[in-house]
Amino acid sequence: MLSRTEFISDKERVFDKVYGALIGIAIGDSFGDAARMADNRANYQVTTDFNKGSSWSTDDTEFALLTAKTIIRCHGQLTTEECVKSWMEDVVSQDEYKRGGASEVEAAQNLRKGIRPPFSGKYNTFHQSDGACMRIGPIGILCAGDPIKASEYARIESEISHFRDGVWGAQAVAVAVAVAMVDGTIEEILDSAMAVIPEESWLYRNLTEAYRILEKHEGSLLDAWMELHDELRTSAWATTAEALPSSFICLKAVNDNFRKGVIVASNFGRDADTIGAIAGAILGAKYGAHNIPENWIEKTRFPSGTCLQFTKGIDIKDYAEKITDIILKG
Template identity: 30%
Template sequence: MLGLAVGDALGAPAENMKPSQIRQRWGRIEGFVTDDPVGTDDTEYAVFSGLLLAEHGSSLTVAHVEAAWHRWIADLDEGPFRGAGFSERGTLENLRRGLAAPISAQHRHAWSDGLAMRAAPFGVYAAGRPAEAARLVAVDGTVSHDGEGIYGGRAVAAGVATAMVAGSTDAVIAAALSVIPEDSWTARSLRRAVAAAQCSRLTPGSTRLGTERAVRSAVVIGGYPWTDLAPEAVGLAFGAFAASRGDFTGSVLTAVNMGRDADTTAAVAGALAGALGGIDAIPNHWAEAIGPVRGSCLPSMAGYHVLDVAELLTPRPEEATAS
């Protein structure tokens, strides 16, 4: 959860930028580029889903999720609500019109990465159980996503669930692929990104820039105006994770410097690498910059810290023994 928040804050300034624009402005991003780093809707929605999951656990239903969307978001005064993705806006419009799930997810952006960005809590809760993590995140996503949007969330949740207990990037990638259709766009994008990362990494004389270009070329849809496609964003995130062999710093910075939906790709890469390496893998000066969320997107989430939510999702030793 902390890895997600760090990746989100690192990537936020580069969101929707091309790598050439990033290089022109900052050279290569190697850390926070603002004096006040802050996360986006990615972190706030992860907190939202984490609190919902902590309340209901494996008994979570679509009705619970829909009720939470109404209680914490749709039925409140909107407030600033800055930074919400298209899928979330479409969902809220449908809920406010009285539509219920799964009809609430029938909007033009049901394929977005909005579920993938909030999928990490399900992997934390279902550590070592990728199929259960994928099942639960799909329950959450039924209110807001469909098709490839659901597949992206399932891949991330299963990847995090495995990273919580595994010791290799290969196991994490295999778990992600195991819970989505083999012939789906998301699966093809993920496989292409990982293959490009591994091939570039093994090429003599290859550089970080070369690897980033290879991964981008493998999955980015050239000329398409939106950067929040779940198959693309999930592919880029897993490509960054694979290129860096799960190293936290390398994973998030690779994702950031590839641009596109950089806050989400870095958040997902950070969640995967954070779960694999643990909290000690995250540089202290990055971790210390993460405070309670500010509610700039979801006012009802203001004041929650991702580590507090993570604590709610993690069973205490005596609870784990009893179960």
């Protein structure tokens, strides 16, 4: 694993990793959304590529771009005030959110009432959702090689809409991405993520059980598949304690390249776009954009503004270039 100093010594490598992780979120999000669609299931059962009818993006990518926009505007000096400013400008200002996550919608309502973090996340019926996990990838990108900073910045960003497991899950994803950016092994990535999750949490319990089940089946995801679903299933599928272990267990079992890992994670079912987005962020950070199929990058490079209107027409490559500059200057 590289130190941060070693990592930033090569500008080309930094950009490749930043772009890989950022576009990886979009690819995993879009791929997972396509994989769970009824038509794709009827036609293919397992989705292995984008077809002509595939559409994107969902709230996962667009809220991640909100996080990225905040990072860019504040030059990487993240604070609660900067996060609130972004939400007021680009979330609260909207009258409605097509496909918006319930945790984010309720957070916006709290902000309208004058409730600020951490209470805007704590006073939220959906504070244990996976909404913060899906959008936190840019924090890990910014904090490449610095998991302590990644965890702290993830807490700051996620508290606007989440509490307890919702925040801890976001911290785990940010740390995983930060370690993946500097060539951490899958074991180092997942162990670092586990280290920031309190042992008494529901999330820790489910992750531990998921790893136990996979080990029982000698690392075979195929053999563990149905037992994992039975163990992790919650009444609401967008729950951190279900979605994050689902993504991490797919990564633990299948991680030798971006394409294969994203296909597996995105076809896991349930909240597949978030499961895919998390996997895409980590694998994109680990392997870089040059190891991602070019047609997948071009398919997802320009958001549609499905949920957050400001994202329509953004070039994710341009955002990656701006975040690269911040990392190199930092």
